[in-house]
Amino acid sequence: MSHDATGNRAVKIASLIQVLASLLWLPQAALLAAGVGDIAAGRGLANIHWLVAGVVAVGIFRAALDAVGNRLAFRTARRVLSEKRTAAAAALAARSPLDIDRPASGLAASVLAEQAEAIVPYLSRFRPARLKATIVPIAIFLCVLPLSWVAAMVLLVSAPLIPLFMALIGWRAKAASEKQLVEMGGMNAFLLDRLRGLATIRSLDAVDLTAKRLRANAESLRDRTMAVLRIAFLSSAVLELFAALGVAMVAVYIGFHLLGQLNFGAWGGRLSLNEGLFILLLAPAFFEPLRELSSVWHDRASGEAAMAALDRLSQDGVTMLGAKQSDQQHGSRSNTGIPEVCIDGLSFRHAGSGLLTFENFDLCISPGERVAVLGPSGSGKSTLLALIAGLAPYENGRIAIDGVTLIPATAAELRAQIAWVGQKPHIFAGSVFDNIALGRPEIGRESVDAALAIAGLQGVANARGQMQIGEGGTGLSGGEVLRLALARAAADPEKRLILADEPTAHLDTTTANEITASLLALSAGKTLIVATHDPVLASRMDRVIALEPEASLEAA
Structure with missing residues (x-):
């Protein structure tokens, strides 16, 4: 009933x-x-x-x-x-x-x-x-x-x-x-x-x-x-x-x-x-x-x-893959290897749009590879990362992470291995520790300290101590907010695939270079995919994938 x-x-x-x-x-x-x-x-x-x-x-x-x-x-x-x-x-x-x-x-x-x-x-x-x-x-x-x-x-x-x-x-x-x-x-x-x-x-x-x-x-x-x-x-x-x-x-x-x-x-x-x-x-x-x-x-x-x-x-709209798989065991896989990402014949269009954002798109990223998805606004960079993370269903094709096809039954399990670093991460009212741990019981003080070191945020954490951060990151600069997002990803060792969406957007040159260095440190021993229109950041990656807007896309 x-x-x-x-x-x-x-x-x-x-x-x-x-x-x-x-x-x-x-x-x-x-x-x-x-x-x-x-x-x-x-x-x-x-x-x-x-x-x-x-x-x-x-x-x-x-x-x-x-x-x-x-x-x-x-x-x-x-x-x-x-x-x-x-x-x-x-x-x-x-x-x-x-x-x-x-x-x-x-x-x-x-x-x-x-x-x-x-x-x-x-x-x-x-x-x-x-x-x-x-x-x-x-x-x-x-x-x-x-x-x-x-x-x-x-x-x-x-x-x-x-x-x-x-x-x-x-x-x-x-x-x-x-x-x-x-x-x-x-x-x-x-x-x-x-x-x-x-x-x-x-x-x-x-x-x-x-x-x-x-x-x-x-x-x-x-x-x-x-x-x-x-x-x-x-x-x-x-x-x-x-x-x-x-x-x-x-x-x-x-x-x-x-x-x-x-x-x-x-x-x-x-x-x-x-x-x-x-x-x-x-x-x-x-x-x-x-x-x-x-x-x-x-x-x-x-x-x-x-x-x-x-x-x-x-009411149901466009839902994330696996969002309603209530019996899914998150993070249940025992594989601790560096994941490979393979995309075959991907087709996708936004709801209500008559144009395909991707049509028969193919891409393969090797384990541990650092890849920049480069292109102007509207070319589908952020959309590609969202599809890899299972944040929206795709029409045709196949996305596989570490050999496992991304479908509703496996999406939650695969997302447990993915860390998302957005250009506008949300900061909650609380301490630096609370904003990194996010209530995850498996992340303790040692994990947070190691993550702070990787993100280059130790100075800020020591200076603030137990002082509270305001809702939305009040009291932190734009670069410090992004470093906090990097520390969140670094604190969880299960995150072996890093997806970063425009991490250096709206930052000055010095801060952008510091964020790039922290991102590279975070990606050590992991697979990294960065969506960006910043050619300087793209040049630090192992490979660059060029996207063109509103066109049939192919990997460069």
Whole structure:
């Protein structure tokens, strides 16, 4: 059984428990009406002890049942939210970096962290309230009808007007909530993008322009949030109006009937005080589930919009090879040799593109060879490295690493041998040690010290000590950030194939030469493939592979 089906079943059970708790008001109201009737008839307080005990016992049981139902609904909602978040995070992690439809990180973070929380009140409050609004009024109507058809007709006529107007308002509320979520996600994505490019914004003297744009986005989000709240208050006002009118009409009829002014509506007889009081006690309870539904009606729009947003994040796009091979044993191969990389008849095109980036491309890199893939922007250098790393599926051909064909079943195992050094490595907030070890238990202090020596980062590590590095590498220069990425690769001895994507891009000549020297030191006893447009870096390699953009490619 799927997680969604299990969650829906648990929510239904919790909702039914709450419905049962609400229905216990029927016997409790009957006991109360009987007690008041006995007192009015002059039977005294001595004869109603069992009625009082019954009211108290039913009340305690009702409260306990309602608490159990609420707790179960909340726990189920949290579990469903966790499962959906996990599925969305797994789908995002499996998406290829070459997927042009991959959601923006700011939007994904907003959906996962903020918008997804709307699922909890939707499942724990709206769904039980909707079920109670479906069952409880019908049960009360069936109890009132045998006593007075007039009172039953008053309830029956006033009740449908409430869901009718709520449905009309609800359509508008859902549209407003969806627009609000889109606006929130867009603003978060905008803010994250500007924070990442803060240095560039300052250098271009665009701080004021960015602040005005952010202020305009915040005002737009405020307007949409207020629109959702206005609709929510409108739905509550509509409900309270018709509920008050319905209860008032029942009370007026019962009062005049008991006074003898209205002698109809009780199936040819007269209502007793017990029966009249019983109907009066049930009339507010008839509208109570509808009132509760109105108070959480806006949770429906927000919750459904949040679930749809999470489901969109969970959709499969262009995924990495082997990303869904959950039973794959990472790094299970015992081979410790230097890998060979062979590409035969490779064909690949980006999703949505009509042009082939590679067509019948062949390349063979010997074990321990250092190769530079040289070419201008758009020639497919980075794409080639991504395909070798199994970060995207290819159409035709064969990629083999150390004699093992790169397919979904072997991709995770082969990636365990690959170290990726990008031109923009992400640095986490933490110490130098934490950023190199990355939580890998097999990497200890000795491995990190050796990696620092290879990357030429010992001076920085000694100077900073246990000082924290800011998120994104705050406090480090561009060259030091790249050295940290090299140290990450050097710390793991299992990484025998190094893929470096534009490691010297945007660096000055001196820093680029230092990074090149560290990269060569890192590649000792390993196979190295570097994608670059830097001829100086390419000249330090054993061989150069020249790529031409938008053409049938051949190894030089």
